[in-house]
Every structure is written in structure tokens, then in C-alpha cells.
Amino acid sequence: MGISGLLPALKAVQEKVHVSAYSGTRVAVDAYVWLHRGVLGCATDLALGRDTKRYVNYCMELVGMLRHHGVKPVLIFDGGHLPAKASTEQERYDKRQKSLKEGLALHKAGREREAAKKFQTAIDVTPVMARDLILELKKMNVEYVVAPYEADAQMAYLARAGQVSAVITEDSDLLVYQCPRVLYKMDRYGDGYQVLYDNIARVQQPMDLSHLSPKAFRYMCILSGCDYAASIYSMGLKRAYKYAIAHETPEAIVRAAERDGMVVPSGYLQTFHLANHTFLYQRVWDPKEGQLTSVESPIPLDISTQPYIGALMDAEQARGVVEGRVDPMTLQPFPTALVPTWPRVGLSVVATSREKKAIGALVKLESEDGSMDENKEGAKEKKKGGVGSSTPDRRGFGSYA
């Protein structure tokens, strides 16, 4: 769900940018966004169980567009799920099932227009579709990473570490993760709206963000409601802003909100801290070093054992997840790494919650190295002694060589 109302509030610092501005660099792409759009183009076929790979074609056309402009796309897929986000999964699944039933009924009645509309909301991206795309990425030698947990955090990490120069997504959470450069609303020609994290302080309208520290900005976003912490009733972005500039600590904010008559649920403070830590320390994969790390390092000792930032796993386990050999949920190796045991293509239109948990676990991935530093300014000096080029086991972004 991201941060409701954040992107409209940042309108003043959204600059129209074409991807050719990123020419010569790697750019991380939220694979789910492309898959979802691609699926819309063949929703009826999928709902009726017809075999189609049009969503792959759609994604590959965008890959081609980026390459045409000299940009190296790195597609990022979701891996395991965090416990905090599990709650709404079932109700979303139920909603889609309902739409599917209604769509099929309309289809049988010959009311195709109405049926097609229902199918659009019934269709979801399944792990099989992600696998199909990954297989094609392999074929076309396109880099990708399967995040150990959330793609959001993984993409933000890569950008923060300079391993990609920008992130292409629709999700406002990237800015809470302090991603330095995000391109939103990119169309098929490569035009989009760029937001630089450092430009957020230039926003004057509809609220003045100039004296908001990164911490206060993050507090504002969490307070207004985020994936990991539902908001206090009647607390939207504007009110959250007021509390975030008026008070230093979450404790002081909650005290003030209660004094103002807001009903703060018991346990809210704890949830707030959980969300805060997740935005700061969620575990991600470092393709350059070939190890598990976190959005920000180091993780304070008392937080490092908390499950909500993603469970710790040893390097080989993590590599297995990232390369698709290991189930991100169970951490057990897939018996047949190359062949998905479920579901068969065309068997189901909507992913079950079980199926959804293994997008990253369907295909064996290989690794490829390459120059990692995507800051244009520093690209040349980096070419000489880049870690990637000197690493014998060819660690780096996953791709099929």
C-alpha cells in the first residue's frame, strides 16, 4: 500500500526525466510492476485458462527499450515475506476469487465486456509468471536479483550502495527507505517522473518539508500509515507531518496524539518501532560481496535477532534463495531446482497464498559479475579494480550467462 498521499505531496520535486539520463548505468526495476501491467493485457486469456506468455513479451519490450537507451536493467523479484505483511493476504485472495467467479458467470452469459472487466481485478501475478519472465531474462542475458525478503528494500539497498543509479517502480516506500533516486510512472517510451531523495527538503507545498530530517520524514510516513503499521484512526499525512515536526520521539508523538483525543490502540508504540526498524534494517542481498546484509548497517544488536526485519540465514542459504534454489519461506532446498513442482501452467489463474510465497524459488539462477559502481562520475576509476572483475567465482547480479 505504500504511503498514502505521499507522491502527490511530493509533486513539486517530481521532474520529468527520460531513461536516457541513466545511459551507461545499471537501473533496478520493480519486476512486479511490469508483470502486473503485462498480465492486464491478457487477463481474459489467463482467466479462461488459455496458455499465453504475453506478459513476458510485455516485460521484454520494456527491457529492450531500456537497453536501446544504453541502460542496463536489473529486475528485482520478491522473495520471502515478512511476518508483518501476512495479514491482508487472505482477504485480497478472496476478493480476486470473487471477481473471478463473477467474471466467469458473465463470460458464460456472453457479456464479454463486463466479464473482461471482472477478469482484470481477478488476475494476479503468480510465481509461475515470475518464473516465465526469469527464464526469458536468462535467455536474453538480463540481470536480475531475487530479494531475500521484499523487493522494495532490495532495490533501495542497491541504489544506496551505488550498485544501481536509480530504481524504476511505482511504490512510495522507496523514499521511506531513503532511496536516492526513483523514477515513477515510466511509460513504454522511457519517460517518467524522477524524485531525488535529497530534493524532498525542497518541498514547500502542501507542507513544508525543508526542516524535516530523514528520521522525522520516516516517522511522518510511518505515522500516516504504512505496510507494517496501520495508522491511528484519523491520522493521515498532514496530521502526521504536524506531529513529526513538533515531537522528537515516537513516545512523545503518541502522548501528544492521546492528549488531542486520538484513540491510540494498545501496542501501537511497539508496532511503530517495528515499522521503523524494518525501514532501517530489513535484510537484503549484496550481490557485490555475495552476502546477506541490511538496508542500513550495522544492525543494532538487540534488533538483529528480531524476526520482523527478516530472519538471518547463513551466506549459502541466502545465496540459495537469491539464486532460486532454496524456498525463501521454509529455507529448505527445492528438491528439483530446475523444475517447478507446482502449479502447472494453466492450472490456476489466481495464486494461492502458498504459491505466492515462492516466486523466488522456481528456477536455478546463475551468477555473472560486472562493474558494480553505477555512479557515472566514478565509473571509470572503478573499472580498473572493481570487485566484480577480480572475483573468481563470478559473484554479482544474477543472470543467465
Next chain:
DNA sequence: AGCTGAGACTCAT
């Protein structure tokens, strides 16, 4: 008057 929350719509073709 300003803000929140909820529901419908968009995306793709």
C-alpha cells in the same frame, strides 16, 4: 476549511 477514509477506477490493448 481542511483533512481523512473509503470506494471506484487505472494500468494494458
Next chain:
DNA sequence: CTAGTCTCAGCT
């Protein structure tokens, strides 16, 4: 695994 945008009713 949507997330975002838009609109509007209801509340303070």
C-alpha cells in the same frame, strides 16, 4: 504482492 489516482461524503 499491488499501488496509485481521483472523487466525495463525513467529521472536526
